[in-house]
Amino acid sequence: MSLSFDAAVDERGVDVALDVAEGETVALLGPNGAGKSTVLSVLAGHLVPDRGRVVLGDRVLTSQGRPGERRTQVPPHDRHVSLLAQEPLLFPHLSVLDNVAFGPRSTGASRSTSRETARQWLEEVGVADLAGRRPAEISGGQAQRAAVARALAATPSLMLLDEPMAALDVDVAPQLRQTLRRVLADRTVLLVTHDVLDALLLADRVVVLEDGAVVEQGPCAEVLSRPRSTFAARVAGLNMLRGVWRDGAVEVAYGGRSMRVEGIAAEPVPGEGEDAVAVFGPSAVSVFLEAPHGSPRNLVEVTVSDLEPHGGQVRVRAGSLSADVSVRAVSELDLAPGTRGYFVVKASEVAVYRTR
Amino acid sequence: MSLSFDAAVDERGVDVALDVAEGETVALLGPNGAGKSTVLSVLAGHLVPDRGRVVLGDRVLTSQGRPGERRTQVPPHDRHVSLLAQEPLLFPHLSVLDNVAFGPRSTGASRSTSRETARQWLEEVGVADLAGRRPAEISGGQAQRAAVARALAATPSLMLLDEPMAALDVDVAPQLRQTLRRVLADRTVLLVTHDVLDALLLADRVVVLEDGAVVEQGPCAEVLSRPRSTFAARVAGLNMLRGVWRDGAVEVAYGGRSMRVEGIAAEPVPGEGEDAVAVFGPSAVSVFLEAPHGSPRNLVEVTVSDLEPHGGQVRVRAGSLSADVSVRAVSELDLAPGTRGYFVVKASEVAVYRTR
Amino acid sequence: GSGGGDGDGGTTTITVFAAASLTSSFEQIASDLEAEDDGVDVQLNFAGSSDLVAQIQEGAPADVLASADEASMDKATADGLVGTPTVFAANTLEIAVPPGNPAGITSVEDLGQDGLNLVLCAPEVPCGAAAEAVAASAGLDLSPVSEEQSVTDVLSKVATGEADAGLVYVTDVIAAGDDVEGVDIPADANAVNRYPIATVADSDEVALAQEFVDRVLARTGQDVLAGAGFAPAP
Amino acid sequence: MGVPRWLFVPALLGAAFVLLPLVAIVARTPWSRFLELITSESSREALALSLRTSATSTLICVLLGVPMAVVLARTSFRGQGVLRSLVLLPLVLPPVVGGIALLYTFGRRGLLGETFELLGLQVAFSTTAVVLAQTFVAMPFLVVSLEGALRSAGRRYEAVAASLGARPTTVFRRVTLPLVLPGLASGAVLAFARSLGEFGATITFAGSLQGITRTLPLEIYLRRETDAEAAVALSLVLVVVAVVVIGFARQGRSAV
Amino acid sequence: MGVPRWLFVPALLGAAFVLLPLVAIVARTPWSRFLELITSESSREALALSLRTSATSTLICVLLGVPMAVVLARTSFRGQGVLRSLVLLPLVLPPVVGGIALLYTFGRRGLLGETFELLGLQVAFSTTAVVLAQTFVAMPFLVVSLEGALRSAGRRYEAVAASLGARPTTVFRRVTLPLVLPGLASGAVLAFARSLGEFGATITFAGSLQGITRTLPLEIYLRRETDAEAAVALSLVLVVVAVVVIGFARQGRSAV
Numbered sequence A, B: 001m002s003l004s005f006d007a008a009v010d011e012r013g014v015d016v017a018l019d020v021a022e023g024e025t026v027a028l029l030g031p032n033g034a035g036k037s038t039v040l041s042v043l044a045g046h047l048v049p050d051r052g053r054v055v056l057g058d059r060v061l062t063s064q065g066r067p068g069e070r071r072t073q074v075p076p077h078d079r080h081v082s083l084l085a086q087e088p089l090l091f092p093h094l095s096v097l098d099n100v101a102f103g104p105r106s107t108g109a110s111r112s113t114s115r116e117t118a119r120q121w122l123e124e125v126g127v128a129d130l131a132g133r134r135p136a137e138i139s140g141g142q143a144q145r146a147a148v149a150r151a152l153a154a155t156p157s158l159m160l161l162d163e164p165m166a167a168l169d170v171d172v173a174p175q176l177r178q179t180l181r182r183v184l185a186d187r188t189v190l191l192v193t194h195d196v197l198d199a200l201l202l203a204d205r206v207v208v209l210e211d212g213a214v215v216e217q218g219p220c221a222e223v224l225s226r227p228r229s230t231f232a233a234r235v236a237g238l239n240m241l242r243g244v245w246r247d248g249a250v251e252v253a254y255g256g257r258s259m260r261v262e263g264i265a266a267e268p269v270p271g272e273g274e275d276a277v278a279v280f281g282p283s284a285v286s287v288f289l290e291a292p293h294g295s296p297r298n299l300v301e302v303t304v305s306d307l308e309p310h311g312g313q314v315r316v317r318a319g320s321l322s323a324d325v326s327v328r329a330v331s332e333l334d335l336a337p338g339t340r341g342y343f344v345v346k347a348s349e350v351a352v353y354r355t356r
Numbered sequence C: 001g002s003g004g005g006d007g008d009g010g011t012t013t014i015t016v017f018a019a020a021s022l023t024s025s026f027e028q029i030a031s032d033l034e035a036e037d038d039g040v041d042v043q044l045n046f047a048g049s050s051d052l053v054a055q056i057q058e059g060a061p062a063d064v065l066a067s068a069d070e071a072s073m074d075k076a077t078a079d080g081l082v083g084t085p086t087v088f089a090a091n092t093l094e095i096a097v098p099p100g101n102p103a104g105i106t107s108v109e110d111l112g113q114d115g116l117n118l119v120l121c122a123p124e125v126p127c128g129a130a131a132e133a134v135a136a137s138a139g140l141d142l143s144p145v146s147e148e149q150s151v152t153d154v155l156s157k158v159a160t161g162e163a164d165a166g167l168v169y170v171t172d173v174i175a176a177g178d179d180v181e182g183v184d185i186p187a188d189a190n191a192v193n194r195y196p197i198a199t200v201a202d203s204d205e206v207a208l209a210q211e212f213v214d215r216v217l218a219r220t221g222q223d224v225l226a227g228a229g230f231a232p233a234p
Numbered sequence D, E: 001m002g003v004p005r006w007l008f009v010p011a012l013l014g015a016a017f018v019l020l021p022l023v024a025i026v027a028r029t030p031w032s033r034f035l036e037l038i039t040s041e042s043s044r045e046a047l048a049l050s051l052r053t054s055a056t057s058t059l060i061c062v063l064l065g066v067p068m069a070v071v072l073a074r075t076s077f078r079g080q081g082v083l084r085s086l087v088l089l090p091l092v093l094p095p096v097v098g099g100i101a102l103l104y105t106f107g108r109r110g111l112l113g114e115t116f117e118l119l120g121l122q123v124a125f126s127t128t129a130v131v132l133a134q135t136f137v138a139m140p141f142l143v144v145s146l147e148g149a150l151r152s153a154g155r156r157y158e159a160v161a162a163s164l165g166a167r168p169t170t171v172f173r174r175v176t177l178p179l180v181l182p183g184l185a186s187g188a189v190l191a192f193a194r195s196l197g198e199f200g201a202t203i204t205f206a207g208s209l210q211g212i213t214r215t216l217p218l219e220i221y222l223r224r225e226t227d228a229e230a231a232v233a234l235s236l237v238l239v240v241v242a243v244v245v246i247g248f249a250r251q252g253r254s255a256v
């Protein structure tokens, strides 16, 4: 069933509107404290918004502070919305198996059937051997997996997952991602994650929150390849410089001084004086110790803050910008945190978008 | 102070021995349920092992079930060991600030001094603006950051961190990693993580646990470049095939059939019939639809299970093996989950190690 | 006595342990005494007779003991806790019925009716013993719905109309005012319960204690007691 | 984990203060006559009656008290605070006054007197009255301790259960109750103990007739009139019974 | 979150059962004489005494009971179970027997009689005795409800605190206590309420001397000898006082 959500929680400075189509999986991205969990608790009915309206399919689940409309607040158990919260919160008095069986059992399945279902889901997440244990007797990651199993075992109209892959080891993460991919395919899901891979593999669309508001949304590929918000750029691992469009370039204030960044402006081309962003990948950035005199016209003076291995290469971070260079380059220029130098980008590698 | 640890907890099937030198940071890697948190709670004194001995500097912290030696169990507060557990566990009745100030305050600092210290650490982790809030009023990630700040604010002889970067957004993770890198440099630390980057950047050595036992340890770079344990290989993102060394190649059973994998055997060269592993990076693997007839001698028949974007390329997963290929290649061969094909690796790209 | 502050302001204090049923009368007598001689302060401690004796046994600071039955007093004398007791009042039984006397009780014989909610004191306590005596002399075999702990309990059952009739002391019927009505029992069929009083052996205010006892026995005291419905000591 | 050493000093003091009087009783018990005393017919009947009635009233306390506690802890309505304190009142009311209050309510001429009359049931002087009296004084114990447990347990698990589609009754049965079982257990123990020791309200409301309304405490009081030591001996029986029952309850509790 | 609807039925029943008797009392109170009754010197003295002693005994209960609860909840030693049930005993002991036990302990011929004699202090039949009696009967309430709270609070936060270098005393002061404050509050309320209503142990152990040991419940008992209605009126005062005090405590508690 399709979801339409629009709610504000003043105490938390959250005011978000978003839609999820039937059978669609939407990834909710955003920095800590952006309001992701808040959106989820409003959806689950654990938090009553100050103003807002939540409609799932043809049922109004929540309607608050809307003049001329009567207050509605469907109780959680009656919403057909299941929530996998940020903490596992397994029922301490039930075995892992009965925890997972709880959903089916509560929605009418017989004890044996629900246990059977539960066992299957435990298999899926690879903790079937712990079925008999109490939650207090399993490890953090095992608990997280059991919680995921419990959430999946329930068959709600809308499924809310808050960082389902947290605390999982590199071994299960890909497996679980496969499982989720399969089972989420035809469900209506809202998924909170900090991992671009989850977004790319599991979600049809991403919605990016910052400071309690939606700053950007769209198909994953698009948002992640041509982000308009700083955070999306971070997630996608791209560099982004914000500024104003002045005769053919983005005027940016960076590191205290102002400079012009040239690039290929995407339609709709920004108008003179309009806000615009320049986006370019780390691999497009080359690093010099002296300012070079060559074709690349975009040049930023930086101080290296940090080096990280990245794939076969080395990611050189300087403040919010980063460049990917070969290991050889690093040793030749003998880059280290503190080194002063220049990031240089060909204009042809820079994409410029208008932001309103 | 240097740590020597050797303890067994039967109920959890954990029996681990490891050392940490003074000022050294050791990363503890391992699948969920391997025993990482167990080791930490024994160290912190929250769990009394069935057998074992824990010595920090010249103090015996724990000595249990060792004939001829008298039982010792120094109480937690007296161990100078601080633990950042897997859950934030912020004191619900104290403000975020007082939570962080708790450590300094308890170890003798004045109210104002400890508050000052606390404020600095909150700055470090970027939640200074929430200092006045109650833990119930902050988000999951914010809580995690506050917990990290609280752990760092204490100045113990040994510091235990259980997944400090969990639940953090892509924005702070690198920053926090920097902070940790700086402050952990001259502390004695045992760090549990699932992220290879943390290990590489923060730790001097890694210890790999599987099923409650140490399967491998050594300098990060070495372990991650030439892993001997499956899990280390996974973490490092390398392919590994286990088998037996028979006249000049590793005889491997894969996908039901047996095959020979040739490669460059590192010293000490395995003896005939000895266990050995063949390790090679995904980038060294090329993918074909028919078995090619060429120089590369190692060829594995596979069924593609899954495709993931990886850096600029695409990671093709087939069971436990993976190959990195260009996007063009993917579309030309039109690879998709289910496609049958061959992974091919040049012998020169395969490293072979003896394992005992 | 040890109960109060000798010497402060020249007032001397005695503590009188008296049965709860003597509350109003003794409060009266005590205040009279205090009014006459303002050097005197009388502390009154009211409780069930057996309680009082137990307390004195455990060293309670008493100077005078006035009990509602001779049994308790005998215990005290036996333990040599008190001087020779004197009976200062007597109490006879009366039938108490709720206002309007719904069960139409007119004589002891009526207490024999079955289906009647009759309440008595338990034989273990003085009023119960007395009730047994009355029943015996009337040749009745009474079957009460409850054998209460104290007269007060019997009275409250009747006053609330829970019970149709109960056997209590004359004094109780008077004290209860119009909460209950009394049905007299002829003297020959009645049982008499005696109230002994005595000074406590290790009182440090023997003189004053004796004075109080005398006062109770003198006509002023007797009048007060009579006012409360007590019969004069036989 | 370390309990501060100095804490043991006041703890011991407290324990001593509560235990010494018990020791004193034991010391004064006339052991020679003990058996004969406690096996006398009246004592046996009284003990049996006490156990029967206390068990019943504890049951009623649970049946009515658990819902009250849940409502107090999980809902909020105007005047809840007042209601909460009112429910505590039987604690303060001297039992005898409580008994009078019960008479005023269920007695022949009481509030519900006529009603009961019509229903042809007469409460006073019956074993029912004993149970009512005990329930009245014991109820607050159960409610208070259970409400405390409910509050400290919090509602997070109930929230999870609900979001898994469990309706309130299921949540109550499978999550709320199991989570507060320890609290419920100790509440029930308190209630039972209080019922077992109840005297004032019983004698005032139910009267005292061997085998029907004379519970052990009433028997003890009566004995005391004639023979204090006998009373003490009997109260020892009460103590022993209590220890046994409480012990069992604890086991059940720790088994949870 | 939803409380099951049907739960309200037994809840209301329970509430009615506890409240009706109170209503009945109010209905029967002789309002005409009410003021005169409750303002009489003896009543005022009794009320003042009751409040003073109850406050004191509650304080003592906290000072000794908190350590006992902590020791019971946070340590384990042989015979702990027995000790726990023994501490509960004053609940079962009919108050009068409790009073006797106290006499046997602190009385002149009691266990500690000589000791006290030598120290030249005579406890029984003094205001101290009242406080002792109240403490004796009220202690279990505090211990039980607090131990429950401690157990359900768990030790995880204490573990964290310890690993941050806090010594047991600090942990106790800054973590354990604050976390169980609600439990402590309701425990104290229970103890205070019980002290306020205490009768049997007091009259036996402390006697009933106006202004010294005659607390409100004793005054009520005495009044009842002559005039039941007066007694009822007085107990209303007790009720009102209790409601006020409990109300305050609750506020303090919710403020926590």
Ligand SMILES: Nc1ncnc2c1ncn2[C@@H]1O[C@H](COP(=O)(O)OP(=O)(O)OP(=O)(O)O)[C@@H](O)[C@H]1O
Pocket: A136, A137, A138, A139, A140, A141, A142, A167, A169, B011, B012, B013, B014, B030, B031, B032, B033, B034, B035, B036, B037, B038, B039, B086
């Ligand atoms: N309280 C307990 N009682 C019994 N067994 C336990 C308990 N806690 C954990 N275990 C088991 O002990 C093993 C080790 O647990 P541990 O928590 O140390 O794993 P871990 O390495 O921390 O895993 P994770 O990465 O998921 O945190 C696991 O198999 C777990 O099931």
Ligand SMILES: Nc1ncnc2c1ncn2[C@@H]1O[C@H](COP(=O)(O)OP(=O)(O)OP(=O)(O)O)[C@@H](O)[C@H]1O
Pocket: A011, A012, A013, A014, A030, A031, A032, A033, A034, A035, A036, A037, A038, A039, A086, B136, B137, B138, B139, B140, B141, B142, B167, B169
């Ligand atoms: N109970 C609360 N009362 C008041 N403010 C709160 C409460 N819980 C969270 N907040 C605030 O509301 C904002 C949104 O919180 P929320 O938990 O939705 O963030 P989030 O997006 O889930 O972050 P994270 O990625 O760390 O989980 C944060 O600034 C947080 O400080």
Ligand SMILES: [Mg+2]
Pocket: A036, A037, A038, A086, A162, B139, B140, B141
């Ligand atoms: Mg969140």
Ligand SMILES: [Mg+2]
Pocket: A139, A140, A141, B036, B037, B038, B086, B162
């Ligand atoms: Mg762990």
